[in-house]
Amino acid sequence: MRIAIGLDIGGTNTKTILAAEDGRVLSSLQSPTPPVSTSASDRIEELLIKNLQAFLKNEKIKMLLSNASLAGIGIGVAGLIDRENGKIIKSPNIASLEGVHIKEIFEREFDLPVVVENDANAYAYGEKWVGTGKDINSFVVLTLGTGLGGGHIYKGKLYEGPFEIGHIIIEPKGRVCPCGSHGCLESYASGRAIIDRAITSIESGTKSLLVDCCGGNYYKITPELVFQKALDGDSLSREIFREVGHYLGIGISNLINIFSIEAVIIGGGLINAWELFIEELTKEAFKRSFKPYSSTIKILKSTMAKDAGSIGAAGLLFKKISAEQ
Ligand SMILES: [Zn+2]
Structure with a gap:
């Protein structure tokens, strides 16, 4: 062996x-x-x-x-x-x-x-080798972690070029990104984006269960904590994950329109929060992508995160x- x-x-x-x-x-x-x-x-x-x-x-x-x-x-x-x-x-x-x-x-x-x-x-x-994409010929993978990464399998083979999906622009005058640009997808859909969004809202006075966490030190807020508070019914935390779905959906509609793919597979640490963003993501992705081509595309959760x-x-x-x- x-x-x-x-x-x-x-x-x-x-x-x-x-x-x-x-x-x-x-x-x-x-x-x-x-x-x-x-x-x-x-x-x-x-x-x-x-x-x-x-x-x-x-x-x-x-x-x-x-x-x-x-x-x-x-x-x-x-x-x-x-x-x-x-x-x-x-x-x-x-x-x-x-x-x-x-x-x-x-x-x-x-x-x-x-x-x-x-x-x-x-x-x-x-x-592609042993996971969710095993029997799919062409697909894109998004990894939703601290940042937002991606890879592309085309006709069964790994596309070897750069695939900086996290830095496609979804808001022309949007948030500043560490890459030097503005309005990148990663600044709206990633662990880092979730933390930034939570801190900005709390500092501007939005009421949230997050306020009582971390002994008042908002810089200790983690995506996992926002997830937990969303499950507890906190409206700010739920809205943050809905927004992640909204922007991911826009990003995915661009991918659907550019590449000849059969599926989008989403993995990474944040997919535990799948139920909190998938509805908005799917709605946005299909609303904006080219039809009828997009109607057969599947959005799948990674099983090997x-x-x-x-x-x-x-x-x-x-x-x-x-x-x-
Ligand atoms: Zn960027």
Whole structure:
């Protein structure tokens, strides 16, 4: 049996898995992504390597590997990737990885083939390989987390270009986005957008159950807390999620009109709040998209939100080595 390591390096956490060639996850571990480097000896890439070495030394993992061969390492990273050279060009959430030749460093250290991909692209590949998109030919994946990422599977294959869905413009004079533009989708539909929206409303005097949380320190508000208060019936929190659905729906109608897709799959940590935004999203997406083409398109919830990125990274590694054989 051949096994691949899948790494999904995010701004907050890194997921490490061992996956079999049929996509089964044999072992998985979540650990904090190492903090910003302060000296040459604690460079983030060195710390990531140490973490993986420790993972592989675990008794359970050693046992698994004794009956299998390790095929290589697939790495998904949040950011813009030079996949040819396995280098990270830009990563706003993990700035200390910018400029790092992660492929070369991991290949040298572990003496295994390595493939590097953008994390949302890896997620989309994971959905195609063993997830909700398994039997769908062309679809778009949106990852609704701290930010908003996306990947595109076209005629069964991963589109390898940039796919900055979070930065399409949905409000010409809208909120300022960290990317330097205004009115980007991510500024209206993401974990960060939910927090900003909640704080702005509370500071301007809107009554909400959120006011009594966090000991008056509104900067401690999290998307999970807004979700919880929405379930408790808080009208501001419910309105915030309805707005997320509204703007996601507009973004999705643009995707439907541009790409020849059969489905949109939504994943990421915030899909727990699915019931709070899906009605508005669907209404907006279908109201604005081109008919009758759009009437057959499905909007689906990811069933593999937890591991899709790391599974997809492992899948991309298997794909690379089978192409080379
Ligand atoms: Zn932007």
